[in-house]
Amino acid sequence: MLACHFLPGRKRGLEPDSDLNPLAGQVRVPPSGMHAGPLSHRLPGACKMLTVAACLALLGCLQAQELRGHVSIILLGATGDLAKKYLWQGLFQLYLDEAGNGHHFSFHGAALTPPQQGQELMAKALETLSCPKDTMPSHCAELKEQFLQLSQYHQLRTAEDYQALSRHIEAHVQQEGLREAGRIFYFSVPAFAYADIARHINSSCRPAPGAWLRVVLEKPFGHDHHSAQQLATELGSFFQEEEMFRVDHYLGKQAVAQILPFRDQNRQALDGLWNRHHVERVEIIMKETVDAEGRTSFYEEYGVIRDTLQNHLTELLMLIAMELPSDIGSSAAVLEHKLQAFRALRGLQKGSAVLGQYQTYSGQVRQELQKPGSFHSLTPTFAGVLVHMDNLRWEGVPFILTSGKALDERVGYVRIVFKNRAYCAQSEGHWAAEQSRCLPQQIVFYIGHGGLGHPAILVSRNLFRPSLPSQSWEEVEARPGLRLFGRPLSDYYAFRPVREWDAYSFLLSQIFHCRKESFITTENLLASWVFWTPLLDSVAHEIPRIYPGGSENGHLLDFEFGGGQLSFTQQPLEQLVLGPASSPRPSDFRVLRAQYRESPLISAWPEELISKLASDIEATAQQAVRRFGKFHLALSGGSSPVALFQQLATGHFSFPWASTHLWLVDERCVPLSDPDSNFQGLQAHLLQHIRVPYYNIHPMPVHLHQRLCAEEDQGAQTYASEISALVANSSFDLVLLGMGIDGHTASLFPQSPTGLDGEQLVVLTKSPSRPHQRMSLSLPLINRAKKVAVLVMGRTKREITMLVSRVGHQPKKWPISGVLPRSGQLVWYMDYEAFLG
Numbered sequence: 048m049l050a051c052h053f054l055p056g057r058k059r060g061l062e063p064d065s066d067l068n069p070l071a072g073q074v075r076v077p078p079s080g081m082h083a084g085p086l087s088h089r090l091p092g093a094c095k096m097l098t099v100a101a102c103l104a105l106l107g108c109l110q111a112q113e114l115r116g117h118v119s120i121i122l123l124g125a126t127g128d129l130a131k132k133y134l135w136q137g138l139f140q141l142y143l144d145e146a147g148n149g150h151h152f153s154f155h156g157a158a159l160t161p162p163q164q165g166q167e168l169m170a171k172a173l174e175t176l177s178c179p180k181d182t183m184p185s186h187c188a189e190l191k192e193q194f195l196q197l198s199q200y201h202q203l204r205t206a207e208d209y210q211a212l213s214r215h216i217e218a219h220v221q222q223e224g225l226r227e228a229g230r231i232f233y234f235s236v237p238a239f240a241y242a243d244i245a246r247h248i249n250s251s252c253r254p255a256p257g258a259w260l261r262v263v264l265e266k267p268f269g270h271d272h273h274s275a276q277q278l279a280t281e282l283g284s285f286f287q288e289e290e291m292f293r294v295d296h297y298l299g300k301q302a303v304a305q306i307l308p309f310r311d312q313n314r315q316a317l318d319g320l321w322n323r324h325h326v327e328r329v330e331i332i333m334k335e336t337v338d339a340e341g342r343t344s345f346y347e348e349y350g351v352i353r354d355t356l357q358n359h360l361t362e363l364l365m366l367i368a369m370e371l372p373s374d375i376g377s378s379a380a381v382l383e384h385k386l387q388a389f390r391a392l393r394g395l396q397k398g399s400a401v402l403g404q405y406q407t408y409s410g411q412v413r414q415e416l417q418k419p420g421s422f423h424s425l426t427p428t429f430a431g432v433l434v435h436m437d438n439l440r441w442e443g444v445p446f447i448l449t450s451g452k453a454l455d456e457r458v459g460y461v462r463i464v465f466k467n468r469a470y471c472a473q474s475e476g477h478w479a480a481e482q483s484r485c486l487p488q489q490i491v492f493y494i495g496h497g498g499l500g501h502p503a504i505l506v507s508r509n510l511f512r513p514s515l516p517s518q519s520w521e522e523v524e525a526r527p528g529l530r531l532f533g534r535p536l537s538d539y540y541a542f543r544p545v546r547e548w549d550a551y552s553f554l555l556s557q558i559f560h561c562r563k564e565s566f567i568t569t570e571n572l573l574a575s576w577v578f579w580t581p582l583l584d585s586v587a588h589e590i591p592r593i594y595p596g597g598s599e600n601g602h603l604l605d606f607e608f609g610g611g612q613l614s615f616t617q618q619p620l621e622q623l624v625l626g627p628a629s630s631p632r633p634s635d636f637r638v639l640r641a642q643y644r645e646s647p648l649i650s651a652w653p654e655e656l657i658s659k660l661a662s663d664i665e666a667t668a669q670q671a672v673r674r675f676g677k678f679h680l681a682l683s684g685g686s687s688p689v690a691l692f693q694q695l696a697t698g699h700f701s702f703p704w705a706s707t708h709l710w711l712v713d714e715r716c717v718p719l720s721d722p723d724s725n726f727q728g729l730q731a732h733l734l735q736h737i738r739v740p741y742y743n744i745h746p747m748p749v750h751l752h753q754r755l756c757a758e759e760d761q762g763a764q765t766y767a768s769e770i771s772a773l774v775a776n777s778s779f780d781l782v783l784l785g786m787g788i789d790g791h792t793a794s795l796f797p798q799s800p801t802g803l804d805g806e807q808l809v810v811l812t813k814s815p816s817r818p819h820q821r822m823s824l825s826l827p828l829i830n831r832a833k834k835v836a837v838l839v840m841g842r843t844k845r846e847i848t849m850l851v852s853r854v855g856h857q858p859k860k861w862p863i864s865g866v867l868p869r870s871g872q873l874v875w876y877m878d879y880e881a882f883l884g
Contacts, residue, residue: 116228116258117151118559119216123203123244124235125156126168129265131175133296134235137551139176139194141559146193151225154198155212166200173198179546203244209251217255229259231558238267242281249285263292263558266358267349268567271583272576279569292558293567297359299550299557302492302502304565306366306461309492309504309515311375316511320465322440329367330462331360333450333494336597337457338405339428343415350426352400355450357579362567363461364446365389368436381564382571389574391438394731395582396689398612402591403429403604405453427591428452431606432582433613437735445608453596454604458497462532463490465510483509487534498529501547505531505539512540521545610697639882643852644864646873650882653690653840660838660876661694664781665702667834671780672703679774681710681782681824681832683793684725687840688783689732696736704739708773712782712829713794714747716756716820723818745769747809747822756811756820763822767808770828777808778871782824782832786839788847790861793829794821802826803858803865826858826865833871837863844881 120138124130142152156169173195178187201212220227232248234241241264253260264282269275282291297303310317319325333355339346346354369388372380409424429451436444469484478486491505503523506513523541531539557565567575592615594600605616639650649659664680671678682688695702711725719726726746734744751760770777784792794812795802802810802825809828812821829835839848851861858865867873 116226117153117220117223118228118231119153119155120231120233121155121157121201121212122233122235123157125200126158126160126165126172127235129235130156131172133549133551134233134555135172136176137549137555139191140549140552141555142194142197143178143190144556145559150228151223152197153216153219154194155216156198156200157203157212158200159204160202162200162202165202169198169200203247206247206251209247213252227254227258229261230254231261231263233263235265238265238269238278241278245282245285259561260286260290261292261558261561262286262290263294265294267353268293268358268572269576270348270353272573272580275572275576279573283569288569289563291569292563293572294554295358295362295567296550296554297494298362298565299552299554300459300494300502301544301548301553302460302494302504303363303366304553305504305515305520306363306492307371307375307381309513310371312514312516313511314371316513320510323442323444325465326441326444327464327466328444329364329446330460330464331363331367331446331448332462333360333459334454335450335452335457336454338411338453338596339408340411341415343408343412346428347412347416347424347426351428351430351450351452352432352579352583356430356432356448357575358567360448360450361575361578364434364448365571367461367463368441368446370440378563382568386568386570386574388436389571389578391436391441392578393435393437395432395434395578396611396693397582397585397589398614399434400430400432400582400586401604401606401613401615402427402586402589403451403594404591405429405596406593407596425588425590427586429454429591429594429604431604431613433608433611435611437731442735447608451604453594455598455600456497459494460497461492461494465489486538487532489532491532491539493531498531499543501543503541503543505541507534508538508540513542515542519545611693612697639879643875643877646867646875648875648877648882650877650879653878656840656876656878657690657694658698660691660836661699663836663874664695664783665699667781668703668707669701672706675775676706678703678707678781679710679779680707681712681779682729683712683783683785683838684714684728685785687785687838689728691783691838692729692733696733702737704737707739708743708745709734709739710745710770710774710779711747712784713821713823714749715794715814715818716749716822717818718750718755719746745773749822756822758811763807763809763811766822767828770808777828777831779832781834781836782829784829784835784837784863784866786837786844786847786851786863788843789815790847790851790863792837792863792866794823795826795858795862797860797862799862803862826862829866830868831871832868835866835868835871835873837866837873837875839875839877839881841878842880842884844877845884848877848881 120141122130122134122138125135138154142154146152156165158165158168160168173191176191176194178190182190201208201215203209203212216227216230230252232244232252234244236244245262248260248262269278310321365385365388368391369384372384374380404424404426405428408426408428409422412418412424412426413420413422431447431449434446434448436442436446465488467485467488471478471483471485475485486507486509488507488510489505490507490510491503493499493503493505495502504513504515504520520542521544523536523543525537529536554565592603594603602617603615606613607616608614639648641648641650649656651659668678668680709729711729714725715721715723717723721727745766748760748762748765749756751757751762751765754760756762786792789797791797793802794814796812796814799812801807802812802823804827805825806827807825810823810825812823813819814821851863854861854864856864856867
């Protein structure tokens, strides 16, 4: 449960409204005797400055002062770029929005810089503050002067500095006769400094009991799942979850902040459309024209996926894909539904992404980081990633996430494209935008820039007329000649904000009002890294496609998707970063046929090998179904068969799945829903993509009576009985095995006391690695199969491949050596790295 101490009074909604600005046309005077910081001078008396209306408003707030109290906002890194560009302006806007409601503020800029220099830098940053456009210049000057009075600089380096700041705040609150409501610490500093600052705040600068604490954290929140977990654990030792607000500034952008309200306000129209039956695809795009010059140190560590996809674009994905709570005003409900959406994400593979790097990037890295002339970076500056959700609403719908630098335009948007099943007998010239079902149907949350140049929400006129709050969103006038996503602007109901806001101003207001749904919780952060880390690891050594940058990119970065894979549609013009010249390419080889341990061996590059094995399995299945009416296939788990499962799911449409029984060769003793479960891997990569009757799927019964692989539950005997009852002579048509680096196969390990001989068909075994408990088909049962295929892939298998080629029948030492079907066929499938090294 989320727990927040809310401040009474008006909460700022999703749209700022100048008509409700409590300081429009008035000036609030700080209480008598308020300390003036070194950046300001005391204001003239109240009688000279307050209008009658202001006095009445002030009197109306006096009764609420005791409840509302004093809020101290400490901006750490107050002289940095983010503070100068956005944060001070955001704090000024917060002051304008809330001070007239009876809240009392003080603003403390803090950094490591010595006091005099820090004060000068902070004063320079505050010179750029601006008021809303409808504020009179003279009045704006008064407002800025008030804000300066409340702002001062502190050097925060040691525990004593933090203690001094806390004493200063307490003395000021006491002097003014106020109650301290709370403190906000904004960490506009590098993440490596978080732990020390958090320690000082926790030990020396927390407010007294009864007042709240909020700490605001900027990305990056780790580099991968492990580092994010470490940072989260460290911060969690100092702060409660409800005290932490992790910022993703994209969640503060107007079109983004409107996604959930739009879905809520248009439930009736969207309920029947927002699903796999009607949505063709979803595009989530963030393109930039600038490159990484001046930021290559950061970019070399993070790259485009960590910089934008793992955070900004993933958050957009969640807002589109999550189930809509009945009450979107409930932070807890929104965050819980978002977490459920994270859990429905299908795992990414190397083939899920295409990567690029603009041509001058490596040269910039060499210059800025003093790398040698031969250095070529592998850091991607462009990425396209194909994402799928494994739930009923979005099954089969591709979500395309794309971001990059040095592209042809600066633009960001989320585009939902709907399926078009209509045919119009009349020619296109007679199609009317409001009526024709043949025109494209789409909803676009246009984040900004691009051809429009401002945030917008676009809905095709042949879908429905959307409902948006008229006080904050207005319809866009037609702009002749402007086309968006292939259609003129007139084809859309187009709305833009009445008044645009800055993302940080919105987020600071949300922090002030403890609106947690606009921020990243620890659970959601770690769920995101769980999703992205495997892809990042798999592409870490991939050579990205080189592109020239800007309009010269042409179609070089265009990609297409199919079968869960992405690929560039065009061959590169030239390869500017070459791999090892001596490395053989797949085109240099054909599928190699030979003998291994006196049985047939098929060897090829991985893609060709998987394709060959999938075709052989399909041929075996068709033959078995023709002869016996059914096909019994036993599959091993682990990482090696994943590519095979994907190939079978996407490339073999003649496979007789309706007549196929699927069995497991082995299973880890974990619940079937556990990510470590072999059945879960089979479900994720094969079962959910094909149509197999549920009664033809036979998971191993490792979880009985709320226990895992307990001998007394007789799970192994149950599976053996099921095999005997359904599989003629307990002889599978095909068994797929792998080979471990220690020579184990299935879950039969060297020196295993069971499963290598005897009469048992299914046994419980122990693995040297976690989870230790396993269930496995026995070697005698495997050897009853009509055909056994052993798949061996990867350079790490080269040593055991050489060893096993020389040994005889020694299953106690090398269980794989005991695989030899009594009356069936054994075929080895090895890629070149496993076979040739």
